[in-house]
Amino acid sequence: MGEPFDFEVEERRLxxxxxxRAKLRANALDRLSTASAAAGFIAPVASISNGGVSFGISISVVASTTAWIFTAAMLHLGARFSLRKLKP
Structure with missing residues (x-):
């Protein structure tokens, strides 16, 4: 005969x-937020400091950077929110 099915063990496994899964989702969102911050802030700053942009800081650069940073913040908050679903 087989072993008796233990519902407590199965529930703990689930x-x-x-x-x-919640941790993997949070990690993916946080990595995406880091990439967004890099695209929106680090890349323009590096380009400006290396003389890659001859016209300096413009409205479009500021708007783009603001949008990327906002996106990064929302993704990071989404990652933190998904960690609230962890069960003891």
Missing amino acids: VLIQNE
Whole structure:
């Protein structure tokens, strides 16, 4: 005969799987937020400091950087929010 099915063990296993999925989702969102910050802030600053942009800082550069930084912040907050779904 087979072993008796243990519902507590199975329930704990499902909670662990759900927690790992939430952590993976949070990590992916946070990496995407880091990439957004790099695209929106680090790249323009590096370009301006190396003389890649001859016209300096313009309205479009500021608007683009602001949009990228806002996107990065929202993605990071989304990652933090998804971690609230972790179960003990």
